[in-house]
Amino acid sequence: MHRTFETTTERRRRTLDGQWEFLADPENEGYDADYGESFPTEVADRISVPSSWNAHTEYADYVGPAWYRRTFETGEESLLFTFHGVAHDATVYLDGEEVASHEGSYTPFTALARHLDAGEHELVVRADNTRGEATLPHDDADWFPHGGIHREVVAETVPDVYVRDLAVEYDLYGDEATVEAEVTLHNVGPRPAEPDLTVSVGDASVTDSVAVEGMDAATATLGLDVEDVDRWSPDDPTLYDVEARLHGEQADEREGDAFADDLRDRIGFRTVSTAGREILINGEPVDIAGVNRHEDHPEWGSAQPLRVQERDLDLIRRAGCNAVRCSHYPNHPRFLDLCDEEGVLVIEEIPMWQVDESTMTSSQERAQRALVEMIERDRHHPSIFAWSLSNECANDHPTVVDGTRQLKWAADGVDDSRLVTAASNTDFEGATDEVFDFCDFLSVNAYWGWYRDGDWDEFLDGIAAEYGEKPIVVTEFGAGAVPGERTHEGRKWSESYQADLLADCVDLFRERDDVAGFAVWQFCDTLTDPEAAMTRPRTHNNKGIVDEHRRPKEAYRVLRDRLADD
Structure with missing residues (x-):
């Protein structure tokens, strides 16, 4: 089930989960060979849906197009197919005819088959997880490009x-x-x-x-x-x-x-607003204490079952956190259901990651489509208190600023009941962020003590003085730690270094009246982009407070101890 509750009682629903025929297509021959109409079953493998094909050993590093096929039986009826997530580009064929296409891994799309004949039918899907300069996210994004039908496929019988x-x-x-x-x-x-x-x-x-x-x-x-x-x-x-x-x-x-x-x-009925340096829920100030969460797991890739989602949220809650930033894309709607049920606050973001002036024009249309699709899918989740328009883009450049302003207008046009922000490292890089002018609160990413030496107090003083009286949320900070690496000297990449840095930062943020909250980078260690793997120990982004198997590091215990009384 793709939600934690039933979304219909009248429709006959079936999930098309299970084993599909699968064929990687590294030479991109499928279009010319008409795989949508004549799928080569004699050479196909079998793979589970939903899943990331990269979670299967034989396709662990595969990036490129691949094809899926399955058959299903139906009576004489109209079927509404919903694909809840296909990474990254998708084309769908029903009985040899193209019926849908979609770009973007993290939002759903539908195909309606009107008055199908009774009997067996064939469904073929082409998926391609290739990233480029014009894709969203683009090819430099620092998380792993999981591919495939990684969220549920649902077929529902609908009346005319x-x-x-x-x-x-x-x-x-x-x-x-x-x-x-x-x-x-x-x-x-x-x-x-x-x-x-x-x-x-x-x-x-x-x-x-x-x-x-x-x-x-x-x-x-x-x-x-x-x-x-x-x-x-x-x-x-x-x-x-x-x-x-x-x-x-x-x-x-x-x-x-x-x-x-x-x-x-x-x-859920509630109001979200700001007053001075505070973020308010129902008119009452709330202190944000959260983590950033990627959908990544060594066994499941980006296709996490309900139990993994429940476990993640339980660990986040046990650490004393009350918030999650979905980095850097819409998380599974079922995870958001859990946040609704548990009272965990959410910042949700589109995958507009480190876009600069040279790629803003090609990214603009894709970003707006991704933003509208995200809001339309998730606008009823009360846990979501803010939409984030981007992460670490060139917010000092007029082209990026104008494009992001248009995204702000689009978000307000679809849903004006939430706060709007953009996560920025522009000040950390030594420039002034022009996007902050139209953000409801300031989402600041900085890594003092990790990527460079610097004074957090002085940095935050500058943010507070530069951008007026708005709430500040430190949406990324932290340090990498190789699991099990411990040194008496607390050297970089050790768990002790990460834990000490995290403790100092959290203590400082909680003491400052101008900081409304924080989100640790990140919840768990995650696979990194293949191109960056040589610069990351274990080919992972190791800044998690738990490792990829959710085993706690020292930093998890430090965070839990500091938030225990909240």
Whole structure:
């Protein structure tokens, strides 16, 4: 299951998890050979879905295109296929015909197969994890380029008129919420229809009829009030079920037969704001104490099952942390569900990583698409209090500043209920960050004591003086430590050096009134980009407070001891 709860009760759903036929295509011959229509099953391997193909020994270092194939049985029905994550470029073929394509590893895309004939059908997927100067992330990104169908593939039976999208917004007035639900219906039949649409939030509901023409879509906005609201907060993470449900008559030759459809999600009622140097949840200041988390695991790669996600969050919580920065891309929605349930705050980010003026133009359209897809997927998660537009880009250059400002406008246009930020190391590199002018809080990345010597106090004094009275969150800091490496002298790459540096930084950040919080780089050791492997011990980014198998380093215990009383 791709969420921790059921997203529909009416649709017959099947996951297409399991063994698929698989063929790496290093020479990129599949297009010319028409693999989408005539897949070469006689030479294919078999591989599990979902998974990162790089988590399989024989494909551990493979970067390039590869092809997947499986068959499935169905009755005479319309199927909605949702691919929740394919890395990085994807093209989907159904019975030899291209039905969908998508760029980006971390957001879902769909394909609708209308009125399939009963019997066996073939699904073929081409995936390519190649990075380049124009991809997002680009080819210098410092995390491993896991490839493949690494998140779930779900097929749902839908009627001719079904709920395609549900977007909920609300305003809070004391303990009452005024809710607006925007629901998009899709009619894949030839005749017009006017089903009844019911939107419910908790025990409150409203019903209206919605007209939608044949082979068309229609969007309706329904409003309702929710009384005696229990607000979501880190200490009391109350969640409300939200449902859009259709009842009507079939819109084709089967007219007279009743149909039903529904789409479900969850929300939490809360407000997010800033005041001076503080970040506020429901008007109350909150101190951010978090970690950065990559989706990486030695056995699972980027395709982490629920138990690994639960274990990660449990370890984060046991360290005393109340926040996660999803670095540097949208994490699995099921992990965000867990954060909703546990009251863990989240900063979510798009993979616009270290873009400079020469690549900003080619990255802009991709970044905006990734941002909108991320927000549309995750806008109902109350744990997410901020969208991050980028990480360590050339924020002193006008081209990058203008492009990032457009991203800010796009984020506000889709969802203006959260804070917007951008993680920056511009000041650490000796320049002035122009993007901070339109950020709600300042996300600062710096590695004093690791990459270079310097004074954290002096550095933060400069940040506070330069950019006005905004909250400062140190979104990256830390040191590398090879697991098990211990020295009496506390030399670099030892666990003791990492633990001492982390202790000093956390103590300093918590003493400063102008620092609203921090996120340690990083939660666990992760595979690094293959091109950078020669400069990283064990071919890993070793700055985790736990190793890749989640075994604690000294730094984990230091962090836990300092946050134990919070």
